[in-house]
Amino acid sequence: MATQRLGIIMHGITGRMGYNQHLVRSIVAIRDQGGVALPSGDRVMPDPILVGRNYEKVAALAARHGIKRVASSVNEALGNLDDTVFFDAGSTQMRVSLLGQAIAAGKHVYCEKPVSETLQEALDVAALAKQHGVKSGVVQDKLYLPGLRKIAMLRESGFFGRILSVRGEFGYWVFEGDWQAAQRPSWNYRKEDGGGIILDMVPHWRYVLDNLFGEVESVSCLGANHIPERVDEQGSRYQADADDAAYATFRLAGGIIAHINSSWAVRVKRDDLVTFQVDGTHGSAVAGLTRCYTQHRVNTPRPVWNPDQPQTMRFQEQWDEVPDNASYENGFKLQWEEFIRHVVSGTTWKFDLLEGAKGVQLAELATESWRERRWVDVPALTLSGIRRAVA
16 A cells, blocks of 8 residues: 655635634644545545745644645745645635636645635636646535535435425624624625625535535525624724625525525524525425434424414424434545545546536625525526626
C-alpha cells in the first residue's frame, strides 16, 4: 500500500467556517487519521499550505496545528507546481477572481458556496474550469448531515410512499450588536458586501431539494429586511439593508410542494436550528441536524378539532426516533474525502461548479420572485447558459 502526497492551497481559513469545518475538522482530521483511502488500497495524504490576507494570523493557525507551510500571497502559492488543488472559503465577492486565477494556473478547485454573487459569473467560472480541464467541487454539506442522511434512507426504503410536501424551518435570532455581540459578521447584512439570507441560504435549499426530493421547477419567494439597523464589530451603527429573512415556496418535480422559511430574526422553539418535515402518503418524518423522528400511517393518531376543550394529545410523544445504526462522521470531512478521491482516482463526483451555479440561479430567481411578486420558473441550466434571461 503506497501513500501519495496531495498539495492543497487553502485560502479563507481564518473565518469561522474555514477554520473549524475545513481546516480543523476536515484536512487536519484527515491527516491525523492517516490520509484518505483510495479504491486501489493506496492512500492520499493532504499537505496543506495556508494563505490569507493576514500573514501573521495565518502563520499562527498553521503553527497551532503543525502545518509547516504558509504562503505570503495567493500568487506565490499558485506558483508552486507541486500543489495541485486550490480551496477557497473566503468572501463570496472575492471567490470568482480567486477561482479564475487558480484554474488559469492549472489547479483543481474546491470552494464554499455560493460560488458567486451572480449566475453569469458562476457559469463563466464553471466554463473556465471545463476549458482548462481541471476538476471542480462546491461544498454541499447539508446532504451529509446525519438527520438528512436518515431522511434519504427513509426515502430510498419507500417509507414515505408518495411524497407530498416538505416543510423547512431554518434560523435563529442574530443579536443586533448593541447590547450583545452579533453571532454573524456585519457584512452578512450589507447589500454592497454581498450580504443577504437569500444568497446565503437558498443555494443550500437548491441542492437539498434537488438531491433528496425532486428538482426545483419553480419558486415563489418573499424576502424581508426585519432589522434595518445593526452595530458592527467596531461598535458603529450601520444600515443593515440586506434581506435577513426569506419565506419561499418551491414546486418540485413530481408535484411535491416545499416551503422553507429562513430567518436571522426568529427565536427557536423547535428541536434544532434547522428542521425538515417530510409528509408522504405512507409516513412522515421530521429531521434536524442529527436526529430524525418518524410516524407511519398505521401509527398516525386521530385528532379531532374541538376548540372548546383543552388539547389532551401529546403530539411530540407520538413519533419514533430513527436509531443511529451507522457511524456519522463530520459532513465537511466526508465531502472533502470524496473530492480528494475524485481528484486523485477519478471516482464519480456530482457536486462540481455547475451544480454550484444552480444554487446561485435559484437565489437570483427567488429575488426576482420577491421583486416582481410572482411565481418564477426555474429553467434547465447548462454551461452554455439557460433557456431564458435571468434578471
